[in-house]
Amino acid sequence: MNEKLFTRPASLLDVPTHYCPGCHHGIIHRLVAEVIDELGVRNTAIGIAPVGCSVLAYDYFNFDMFGAAHGRAPAVATGVKRVHPDALVFTYQGDGDLAAIGCGEIVHAAARGENISTIFINNAIYGMTGGQMAPTTLLSQITNTTPRGRKSESAGNPIRMSEMLATLDGANYIARVSVHDAIHMANAKKCIRKAFDMQIQGKGFSMVEILATCPTNWGLSPLQAVEWLKSNLIPYYPLGVIKTSQEVE
Amino acid sequence: MQEKVLMKGNEAIGEAAIASGCRYYFGYPITPQTELAEYMAKRMAEVDGVFIQAESEIAAINMVYGAAGAGARTMTSSSSPGISLKQEGISYIAGAELPCVLVNIVRGGPGLGSIQPSQSDYFQATKGGGHGDYRNIVIAPNSVQELVDYTVLAFDLADQYRNPVLLLGDGALGQMMEPAVLPDKSEIFHAKPWAACGLRGRDKPNIINSLYLDPGQLEQHNIRLQQKYQTISASEVRYEEYLTGDADLIIVAYGITSRIARSAIEKARDSGYRVGMLRPITLWPFPTHVINQLASRVKSFLTLELSAGQMVEDVRLAVNGLKPVRFYGRMGGMIPTTQEIYEQILNSFNHEEGLSDE
Numbered sequence: 111m112n113e114k115l116f117t118r119p120a121s122l123l124d125v126p127t128h129y130c131p132g133c134h135h136g137i138i139h140r141l142v143a144e145v146i147d148e149l150g151v152r153n154t155a156i157g158i159a160p161v162g163c164s165v166l167a168y169d170y171f172n173f174d175m176f177g178a179a180h181g182r183a184p185a186v187a188t189g190v191k192r193v194h195p196d197a198l199v200f201t202y203q204g205d206g207d208l209a210a211i212g213c214g215e216i217v218h219a220a221a222r223g224e225n226i227s228t229i230f231i232n233n234a235i236y237g238m239t240g241g242q243m244a245p246t247t248l249l250s251q252i253t254n255t256t257p258r259g260r261k262s263e264s265a266g267n268p269i270r271m272s273e274m275l276a277t278l279d280g281a282n283y284i285a286r287v288s289v290h291d292a293i294h295m296a297n298a299k300k301c302i303r304k305a306f307d308m309q310i311q312g313k314g315f316s317m318v319e320i321l322a323t324c325p326t327n328w329g330l331s332p333l334q335a336v337e338w339l340k341s342n343l344i345p346y347y348p349l350g351v352i353k354t355s356q357e358v359e
Numbered sequence: 360m361q362e363k364v365l366m367k368g369n370e371a372i373g374e375a376a377i378a379s380g381c382r383y384y385f386g387y388p389i390t391p392q393t394e395l396a397e398y399m400a401k402r403m404a405e406v407d408g409v410f411i412q413a414e415s416e417i418a419a420i421n422m423v424y425g426a427a428g429a430g431a432r433t434m435t436s437s438s439s440p441g442i443s444l445k446q447e448g449i450s451y452i453a454g455a456e457l458p459c460v461l462v463n464i465v466r467g468g469p470g471l472g473s474i475q476p477s478q479s480d481y482f483q484a485t486k487g488g489g490h491g492d493y494r495n496i497v498i499a500p501n502s503v504q505e506l507v508d509y510t511v512l513a514f515d516l517a518d519q520y521r522n523p524v525l526l527l528g529d530g531a532l533g534q535m536m537e538p539a540v541l542p543d544k545s546e547i548f549h550a551k552p553w554a555a556c557g558l559r560g561r562d563k564p565n566i567i568n569s570l571y572l573d574p575g576q577l578e579q580h581n582i583r584l585q586q587k588y589q590t591i592s593a594s595e596v597r598y599e600e601y602l603t604g605d606a607d608l609i610i611v612a613y614g615i616t617s618r619i620a621r622s623a624i625e626k627a628r629d630s631g632y633r634v635g636m637l638r639p640i641t642l643w644p645f646p647t648h649v650i651n652q653l654a655s656r657v658k659s660f661l662t663l664e665l666s667a668g669q670m671v672e673d674v675r676l677a678v679n680g681l682k683p684v685r686f687y688g689r690m691g692g693m694i695p696t697t698q699e700i701y702e703q704i705l706n707s708f709n710h711e712e713g714l715s716d717e
Contacts, residue, residue, distance in 0.1 A: 156555055173558055174555035174558060176566075177570050179421065182417065182448070185421035186421050188418075188422050190425040192409045192422075192425075193425075193430065197557045198557075214414055218418065
């Protein structure tokens with residue numbers, strides 16, 4: 111009799127996703143689902159889906175979900191968590207959602223020390239609307255709204271959200287990870303688990319920023335996109351645990 | 360007989376909300392409703408509730424979205440410019456069919472305007488306000504007692520129809536103190552099997568959402584919403600008639616304006632003018648049929664508002680050309696005196712054909 115070593119997490123529905131080839135959302139969804147299964151919290155998990163490419167995340171996760179307005183997921187999560195303090199409440203947000211229109215909501219949820227977790231997908235571009243500049247777009251990066259490359263004089267500078275939020279006393283765990291290869295995926299999962307674990311312990315706000323590819327809007331093949339992430343995104347957005355409170359260590 | 364307490368309008372709303380089982384309040388300070396937020400900050404702590412002063416009106420309404428979707432009775436309040444900021448969230452709440460109570464203590468506009476009482480948010484309140492085809496139930500009290508009573512009703516209607524209910528007051532109502540009987544604790548419980556509160560043993564996830572990418576599905580969703588609004592229109596119209604039985608002239612006024620109108624009507628009656636008043640209590644659904652029926656037997660209408668004339672459009676639609684409809688309004692936080700309205704009544708009798716004093 112063969113032993114089944116690898117199976118779909120119960121927290122992930124058995125449905126095809128709408129994501130483009132080479133996009134990392136599918137991998138990240140799976141990591142989140144595996145962590146929720148392993149923590150045994152699918153019965154109390156509540157996710158807040160964003161506006162953007164992962165707007166349909168509630169069609170893939172197998173637990174209660176909200177669809178939030180653009181950028182407002184941390185405020186929605188705040189309302190949910192205050193009603194159900196025993197639930198595992200997380201937001202899943204892209205760079206446009208979290209760092210542009212929702213910058214106020216994420217800053218203040220972190221400042222309040224809101225006992226929620228945020229999965230922040232940073233691919234340095236707007237995906238759903240077709241490849242425009244994000245607050246995290248690198249200088250000289252070409253997008254549909256920076257056709258000659260982002261210039262700081264006219265378009266400002268990319269924001270390192272994790273470092274910015276780490277300055278807030280209410281933020282207790284902030285890590286930046288990548289999912290471009292198996293080793294980094296394993297580390298990303300570890301950090302997601304730590305963020306959720308911290309919430310379960312009632313330690314306050316936690317966030318895992320995940321560098322991810324957008325081959326379609328970067329105009330690269332999936333493999334080229336991985337290389338671009340390694341040689342361009344990681345140098346500007348260094349990986350690692352950016353902040354962690356003493357109690358978590 | 361229950362004891363009356365002297366309370367400020369804004370605070371009375373808060374106490375009635377707590378009696379209604381509201382334990383989640385999310386708000387942001389803005390004059391002239393700030394006392395309500397302050398009152399909730401104090402009282403929620405005493406009843407094991409949650410008060411959050413949000414970083415913005417936008418955050419506050421989205422906290423309401425989260426709490427309502429999670430199955431709780433929840434409320435936010437603001438004043439005109441703040442309500443404009445909340446409109447994004449209100450549209451989402453209407454789309455996702457979540458029950459919640461919203462309070463707008465209206466001030467003068469447009470823009471930053473003033474902090475004085477006004478009724479210039481009527482269009483915004485009754486015609487949607489945010490994007491998309493949706494309706495809020497809009498209730499317009501005219502006393503501190505009614506602020507209490509209709510706050511209680513607002514929570515029940517919100518749960519019953521899974522729809523936002525807007526309590527529309529004005530700066531004067533929010534700030535005035537009057538004796539009122541506070542409600543008993545609400546016994547009404549609405550099961551919310553649709554709420555996203557964690558599976559907790561349920562098989563199928565609950566999704567709180569307003570996105571329908573398939574146009575056919577979205578049309579079906581909209582058709583269903585419109586059917587709900589028709590049910591509300593047929594069942595929830597509330598109004599008060601005052602001396603309409605023999606009236607030749609009907610004043611249509613709501614909220615604080617209706618109280619000034621009442622004094623003017625008494626004065627006019629003393630002088631022999633047959634004047635009455637139809638006061639809409641629900642601004643949506645609007646008492647269209649009642650006004651239409653009155654139009655078949657009275658001679659003229661006079662609509663009074665603290666605006667350039669907004670509700671008067673609904674009055675004209677209801678009257679449907681059967682009789683003349685005059686309008687008198689003040690703007691910018693100016694409030695007409697009894698004498699001013701009395702003179703408008705006299706003007707109506709002097710100028711409208713078919714209207715004459717006794």
